[in-house]
Amino acid sequence: MNKSTILSTAPSLEGRRQLRFRWLVGAQAVVLLGIAGLAWATDHWGQTLRLHTRPVDPRNILYGDYVRLNYDVSQLDASLWRGSGEIPERGRRVWVLLRKAQPAWLPLGVYGTEPDAGADQVALPAQVETSWSRSLNLNYGLERYYLPEGTGKKLEDAAADSTGLLVRVQVAPWGTVRLQGVEL
C-alpha cells in the first residue's frame, strides 16, 4: 500500500466512526425529546377522565417525594369480568372500560382484550395484582404520584378530609396514559 492510499482511507474510516457516534448521541437526545413530546401529544389529543382516589396512608402521606394512591377502581367486583374463561390471574394485562359520570368516572367492565370505547367512554389498561373469586385487585401504573413542589401540604389536608381526592388522567388514542394532576 503506498502513502497516498493510506492518507485517503484513514480519514474516511475515522469519519465514518465519527458519523456513527453523532447519530448515536443524536438518537438518544431524540428519545428524551420524544418522551416529552409523547406527554405533550397526550395532553393535546387524549381524552381526560377523573378518578376518585385516596392516599393509602393519610397520616403519613409523604414517602419521599411521591404519594401512594388507591383508586375506587383499584378493587373491582369479579362480576365485572367480561373476558372469556375464568377470572384473570395475577400479572395478566386487562382493560377497564369506564364511562363518564360526575364527579368521577365509573367502571362498566373488565376485558381481556382492548374493547371498543363508545362516546364518553375510555378503556384504561391495567394489570391484575391479585384476583379472588369475588374481586379483582388492579394496578393502573397511576398509583404513584410525584408531587410538584408546594402541593404536599395541600394534598395532606385534602386527604385528611374523608371525601378523598379527584385525579385527572389522560388517555391518548394510541394508548399512552398520563396522570395529569390532582384536583385540590
Next chain:
Amino acid sequence: MSRKFIETEGPRWVAEGIITAEQQVRLLRLYPEQERAIGLLPLLGGLLLGLGVLSLVAANWQDLPELVRLAILLFTLLAAYAAGEQALRRQQRPLGIGLLSVGLLTFGAGIVLTGQMYHLVSHDARALLLWATAGLALTWLYRSRFLYLLTLTILCGAMWFSVQEFHVYSFVGLALLVGGLGWYWFRQPEQLLGWGFSLGWLTAMGLLLDYYHQPFVWLLPLLGLLYVAGDWLPQRRQALAVQLLPMAAAWFVAASVAANGEDASMLDELRKAGAPYVLALLVLVAASAVGKRRQGALLSLSDWLIFLPLFFLPAGPVVIVLQLLGLYAFAGAVLWAGYREQWRAEVNAGTVLFILASALAYFRLTWAFLDKSLFFIGGGVLLLALSWWLRRRNEQVLAQAAPASSTPGHE
C-alpha cells in the same frame, strides 16, 4: 521506564559508573513530573464541580420548570458524550470511556426522570431496553470492556424489571443479550467478557425458568448451551471463562444427588424435567463433540460426565454410588487432562474435585451393600496406580523429547 525508577536507581548507576551524574539528570528530564500532576488537577476540579452541580440540581429538581429540567438533561447528555469523544481523540482512553459512561448513565436517568416529570405510565420495559440498546451500540463502537459490563448490567436489570414489574419475560432483551453482547464476546473472547456474559446468561435463563414455572434443573441444559459456545471458539483456552459456570452448576446438582440420593421427593422434583431434558442433553453433547473435534480436544468431552442425569434412576443407594463414581470419574478426567497438558491450574482443580468427592462419599453413604473401607481402599489403590503410570509416561515422553530436540529441523 518511570521517573520514580530513575530517581531511586539512578544514584546506584552513577556510583557504579554506568552513567554519569549529568546523564542521570538528562534522563530525568525526559520524564517531567509536572505533566501528570497538572493533568490531574483539572480532573479533580472537574469532579468536584460536577458533584456540586449535581447536588444543587438534585436538591431543587422539583422546583425547576419542566422545560429547564429537560434542557439540563439534554445538556448533560450531549456534554458528557462530546467530552468523552474529545478525550478519546487525545488518546486519554480511561477518561474518555469514563465520560462516555456518564453520558450513557445520563441517558438512562433522563428516560426515568422525563417519564416521571410528565407522570407517564409505562406498561412494559421498552424504555429500559432502549437504554441498553444505546449501551450496546457504544460498546461496539468503542470496543470497551467497561462499556460492555455496564451495558450487561443495564440489560439484565431491564430484563429483571420486566418480569418483576410487568410480569412479562422480555424476549427482546434476550435477543439483545445473545445477538449483541454474546456475539461481541464470541468475536472477541476475552476472559473478563466471558465471565460477565456467563453471569448475564445465568440471569436471563434463571428469569426464563422462573417466569414459565419450569423445573430449575433445566438450568443445566440452558447453561450447557454456553458450554457448547465455548467449544465452538477458535481457541480452546478462551473457552474456560464461559465453561466454568455451567460445569460448576452441573457439579452442584450432581453433588446434591450424591448427598441426598435416597430422598425420593428430591429426585421426583428433578425428574419433572422429563424426557425432553435427556434429549436436550444428547443434542448438546453432539454439538459439543463437533466443536471439540474442530478444536482438537475431543478428550475433554469427559466434562459432560457430571451432566449425566442419574436422578432418573429410582431413589436409593444405587443412585448414590453411581453419582459418586460419576463425580470421581469427572475429577479423574480433569486431573488426567491437567497432567497431559502440563497445566497446573487444571491439576489443582482436579485435586480439589477429588477431595470434595471423597468428602461427600465419606460423610454420606448408607453402606448397606458395600463395605465403606473397601470403597476407599479400592479408590486409593487405583489412584496410586494411576499416579505411578502417569509419572512413568512423563519420563518416557521426556526421554523421547530429548533426542528429538537435539536434531532441529527433523520433522
